[in-house]
Amino acid sequence: MSTPRTVLVIGGGAAGNAVAVLLRRAGVAVDLIEAEDDWNATAGSGITLQGNALRVLRELGVWDRVRESGFAFGSVGITAPDGTVLHEQRDIRTGGGDLPATVGMRRPRLQRVLIDAVRASGATVRLGTRAESLEQDSDGVSVRFSDGTGGRYDLVVAADGLGSATRAAIGITDKPEPTGMAIWRVAVPRPAGVVRTDLAYGGPAYIAGYCPTSDTTLYAYVVEANRDRACLPPASYADEMRRLARAYGGFWPEITAHITDPAEVNYTWFDRMLVEGSWHRGRVVLVGDAAHCCPPTLAQGAALSLEDAWVLAQMLSGAGPWDDALLQAYYERRIARVRPVVEASVQIGQWQLDGVRDADVPGLMARTMTMLRELP
The missing domain is CATH 3.50.50.60 (FAD/NAD(P)-binding domain)
Structure with missing residues (x-):
């Protein structure tokens, strides 16, 4: 052998x-x-x-x-900052027709x-x-x-x-190499009406979005220009993400109410x-x-x-x-x-x-x- x-x-x-x-x-x-x-x-x-x-x-x-x-889903919603849905786009099934388009x-x-x-x-x-x-x-x-x-x-x-x-x-x-953008991420309870990813463009951030991750959870994220991380002590993370997220409507007020623990918030530059x-x-x-x-x-x-x-x-x-x-x-x-x-x-x-x-x-x-x- x-x-x-x-x-x-x-x-x-x-x-x-x-x-x-x-x-x-x-x-x-x-x-x-x-x-x-x-x-x-x-x-x-x-x-x-x-x-x-x-x-x-x-x-x-x-x-x-x-x-x-x-949590499987098959589309992405494009919304205004106030939560108004402007367009729903069906996702391409990149894994073939026998698999969902997306799973959070x-x-x-x-x-x-x-x-x-x-x-x-x-x-x-x-x-x-x-x-x-x-x-x-x-x-x-x-x-x-x-x-x-x-x-x-x-x-x-x-x-x-x-x-x-x-x-x-x-x-x-x-x-x-940094691209010039950064993202705030947090896991929170899923509002009952969230059944896909929604992306809001504009407002105080470039993108505010969320993705359902189970029947009871989702993760939310806010994308902005990257900042000097030395000026962002981890203890401020929840306050900073909540400040940005407050500007968005739709499901965001319910999501924002759960952004309270800085240890649960992640801040990362895009590279x-x-x-x-x-x-x-x-x-x-x-x-x-x-x-x-x-x-x-x-x-x-x-x-x-x-x-x-x-x-x-x-x-x-x-x-x-x-x-x-x-x-x-x-x-x-x-x-x-x-x-x-x-x-x-x-x-x-x-x-x-x-x-x-x-x-x-x-x-x-x-x-x-x-x-x-x-x-x-």
Whole structure:
């Protein structure tokens, strides 16, 4: 019996968890390390999962749990700041006709579903652990961990997010750059009438929106120009978000009444990054936010990360060598799909920053989402 190939996955977010599950299914021996002791099990408010993300989650075998845990819907409402509905747009089913167009979900709940899938896969998991050094040769990668132990792997998958230490360690100098926007997010009880995402443009913020995440919850968000975070002490977060949200009507007064605990409010700048040329150096390869990120104007961040994991696992599951040609082919397959999404996501935000009133936002969104209906 031949010895199974071995992979180290660095990072236990959506991309890392997904690639671990898929590689284990293919018979690869997988170690997953995550820097956080709690495996990020409580972080975040909500997430919007469009059909192409759901397609990968179904491939992972967790779609039934996602469907039970989230809130499915098929349209987005465009409203005036006072809550008047101006237009309802049907969402494109990017995952195919047998999946909902969109599912809103509590981010910690999605993480728990993926954690359980990794545990069930038989992958070895080490929490509170970092890769301190990577030494490569033509046959593999020797890794020294933060607890003083070491390991030897045929391949290392870097899924350690936007600020990826692994990306820098292998000599890729790309870093995320701010786009000029920032977002306030909070999870609150769902008003009974909220059955889809609604987006209000104008008012004191660029966008005020919300997404139902279960029968009883939703997450709300307000997008504004980014501010100096040093001038925003965390204790002020609820007050700041509530001040912006008060200007909006419709369901917003009910939502705003629950924005009281600053610990429940998250403030984040929008960033962009797209690593060009290749996503690997030797036998270390990037997936997800370690390779690309974009503003959530198209809600495609998690979907693209999950697709990366799916495509890479497919390519690694064959009998051929894990060599430079294979990893370059992975990049070329993904960059053609990721680049237009990153560029469109940034463009939509830039139009708002520049005050362009006749921008073809619906057209750009429709063209991009139609492309995503194709298999990655």
